[in-house]
Amino acid sequence: MTTTPSVTREAAQDSVVLALGGTWTVASGRDLEAAGASLIAPDNDAKRVILDLSALQRMDTAGAWFIDRARVELTAAGATATYRGARSEYATLLQDAGYHRPEAPTRVPPPHGIALLSAVGETVHDSGVDFIDIVDYLGEIVVMFLRLAPKPWRWRWTSMVHHLEMFGLRSVPIIMLINFLVGAIVTQQGIFQLARFGASTYAVDLVGVLGLRELGVLMTSIMIAGRTGSAITAEIGSMKMREEIDALKVMALDPLEVLIIPRLVALVIALPILTFLADMAQVGGGLIVSWLYAGVTPQSFLLRLQNAIGINTFMVGLIKAPFMAVVIGLIASTEGMEVRGSAESLGRCVTSSVVKSIFMVIVMDGLFAMFFAAVSY
Amino acid sequence: MSDGAPIASPRPGEVIISVRGLKVGFGDHLVMDGLDLDLYRGEVLGFVGASGAGKSVLTRTILGLIHKQAGTIEVFGHNIDKLTPREHLEVGERWGVLFQEGALFSSLTVRQNIQAPMREHLHLSQSTLDGLAAQKLALVGLPPDTADKLPSELSGGMTKRVSLARALALDPEIVFLDEPTSGLDPISAGDFDDLIGTLQKTLGLTVFMVTHDLDSLFAICDRVAVLGHKKVIAAGPITELLVSDDPWLKSYFHGKRGVIRLSAGAERPAMTAGDDRSKNVGR
Structure with a gap:
């Protein structure tokens, strides 16, 4: 019943359609990770990227995170990324359980020598x-x-x-x-x-x-x-x-x-x-x-x-x-x-x-x- | 459906948890005697009962944490007494639990707590784990800087939310919520209800919720089951329970605290979680 998540790429003139299929659930583990990574692969330099969700069988919050990450990262890279054919409940999920770009860590750990000295002092x-x-x-x-x-x-x-x-x-x-x-x-x-x-x-x-x-x-x-x-x-x-x-x-x-x-x-x-x-x-x-x-x-x-x-x-x-x-x-x-x-x-x-x-x-x-x-x- | 508990108007659909003839006791004292209960896929079942009636005991028995004296419990079609280790692991991946006190691992940070089930059950890279933990935190409405806190540094409401985030980490099919909104302010409780409602609609999540929050019962519960006299004395949509003759049910829903809700709820039983909040802030 569980199928592996898949991505099919179709390139038109200035746009790329990424058709998603299979089950995008956390239970797929590594496969989900790989599929998620392929969505933001570097060769997607097209100006318009359409994420086609119409063939998606199942998606959970982890799947939504990977798909939304692709949209956010592609947008950040200068493309316009949009969804197509998402079922209404998936659209809600993509919005509610979406991806947020992590903020850069504010604290930089001190070098080892200093850390050791500080531990001894402490x-x-x-x-x-x-x-x-x-x-x-x-x-x-x-x-x-x-x-x-x-x-x-x-x-x-x-x-x-x-x-x-x-x-x-x-x-x-x-x-x-x-x-x-x-x-x-x-x-x-x-x-x-x-x-x-x-x-x-x-x-x-x-x-x-x-x-x-x-x-x-x-x-x-x-x-x-x-x-x-x-x-x-x-x-x-x-x-x-x-x-x-x-x-x-x-x-x-x-x-x-x-x-x-x-x-x-x-x-x-x-x-x-x-x-x-x-x-x-x-x-x-x-x-x-x-x-x-x-x-x-x-x-x-x-x-x-x-x-x-x-x-x-x-x-x-x-x-x-x-x-x-x-x-x-x-x-x-x-x-x-x-x-x-x-x-x-x-x-x-x-x-x-x-x-x-x-x-x-x-x-x-x-x-x-x-x-x-x-x-x- | 077996007889015994007068379960009114069963929803058609797959039974995901079925409890039959359950008998649980401590020493000579029986807490449950011949209890029957069904949980259907995709529904939100609210579970109510007087304090000390054994709601938490039932939850813990279904989860296999308390030994029962008699009866059968089937989860996903498996009898929980006869699980092979493999099936046991599978069941563990398919349900999530929010304990009453949170039960967060006190020596792990919030991030590590949320990652714990994913780390143990799945093989994901650290960056994915971090991302998913951040997503779950955002989902339950906590700011990103909560991730590095320890459970002892959290307030009661935050503990509840982190615990829910951990329960949702593996995107389970069933979540057990033991008094999820107790101790939350009405706005947070409303957000909590909305979140559960959204997840139920989008993921087809099945929810078993022990609660005393009348607003949750009205807002998101498809059915409400009532525990009393060591059995489920009534189960059905809340509108049916409202007109019940049972004295305990009457005082529960028609008592001082229930009466405002009732007058609003009876007129508009299908109201949404969002708009029903505003009225009971001053309850």
Whole structure:
């Protein structure tokens, strides 16, 4: 039923008749394109061009565009182009869905070198703005926190408990599993590597100190940055996209108070608890691996552990947890607020939220290590 | 035509979409139960019903976006449950949809949005794609500089128009319009109606239009189908529905908002889209 679009040329003295046939519809694709191009072929230098549409079987808006383009371009080239034999509905279509000569682009893209430099400059500038934003935001949150502190009735308890469940309780299995495995791996490597010095039993000290001081809180924070930070950014970001944040603002509600403080508080409560559980899981992993690989019984493992670590070892890890929580929550919510209208920007913000929080968590851990070394804790 | 829905005075012509015994529900709640509907080639079918009666659900079911519990839907003579991948692709090229919220791809510019169906289904050069996108934009009455905007930078009315331009990109045989004129000013809504009318007349476009805009119903709809009680309770030219005894229909057309339209419309049922606009600007 579909036939290819065709053009038949008939030249009279000073005029050319282009008889169009077949179906001029977009479904013809390439054929339509070729037929359309042949209409404005350069050898049509006649003064009068008649586009004969009487044999046209079917035409749609794309066909109309190609046919009308021929008329407009031929007219622009100095010929007089007219239609002949167009059915009334096609005449309407040629008029309504006609061709408009594109205007010359007003903006000329800059050369590559300049574009590269400008991109670099923009990134540097944005990083600076980002940093100021985060500090600004931290200030706002502290002020909001101080304002809310004496008014417990204005705290969103329901929301806080809900997020505590989402961020805390529901992360327990994965956090414990990961830390159990990390504890096991560290102990196993400790046993193998220290055996060369005949000091396999020190593997217990290794997992105790390393696990409680560093690895427990670090693994937990990284997991939470990935699991919860991304969720916070996506939630706040999609609320921003759908104007829900604006709706809150016009109700004279502060998104900071309603959305961010509850999440932040839930995170600050959840992360130390999860860190404690992570510590226990790491020690548990160490205990089982020492038993299996080095034949250290649980009793002697615990005895050894008791000698190896003090309460300070445990506290160093735990003290860091709330700070990590603030960093993750802060970055996640700022990024959420950065989301603009498109799905792409949501994706970009979630990615950058996770990457930035993991980076900052590790940097913070380094700073804490220097601090605790300086105060010999 | 099967019985069930009392579809009045069927137009002779090819049935392009046929829905029979449709049953759709969510959990225990049935939204549609034994619904029958026919859409004829070349007609503009207006689809009305109370808010929440399931107009959008029906549209989405016909489009295959919601699973039905029972019944058959035939589009272009193909049962949509038994489409081969090849036929599925063909059907996708032959219908266009304007979603209620526009559903534009938010990370693509307006131009890329309009080109998306052409780019995926046809092999056209970039310059042709650009030209056709510009043409579609002009067709829906948007200035050329809209092409480089992102959907998030558009107003509600512009989103509707761009979405229509995208729906028309492949010059489909059927377009589904979900509340195309809601949120548009009366002049733009009138232009929208004119455009649909022109395309229907010139291209033989079939239009399935969910709408609450009484002006659209009067101006361009050949038939109006009414959804209620989980079925199509009435379908026919609007002049027939106006004299119906159904209480819902009565309050719909003869209510406060319908009454002016009615007094004008009953006298001159064949009025054109253009001249009927002027009267209801102050409605």
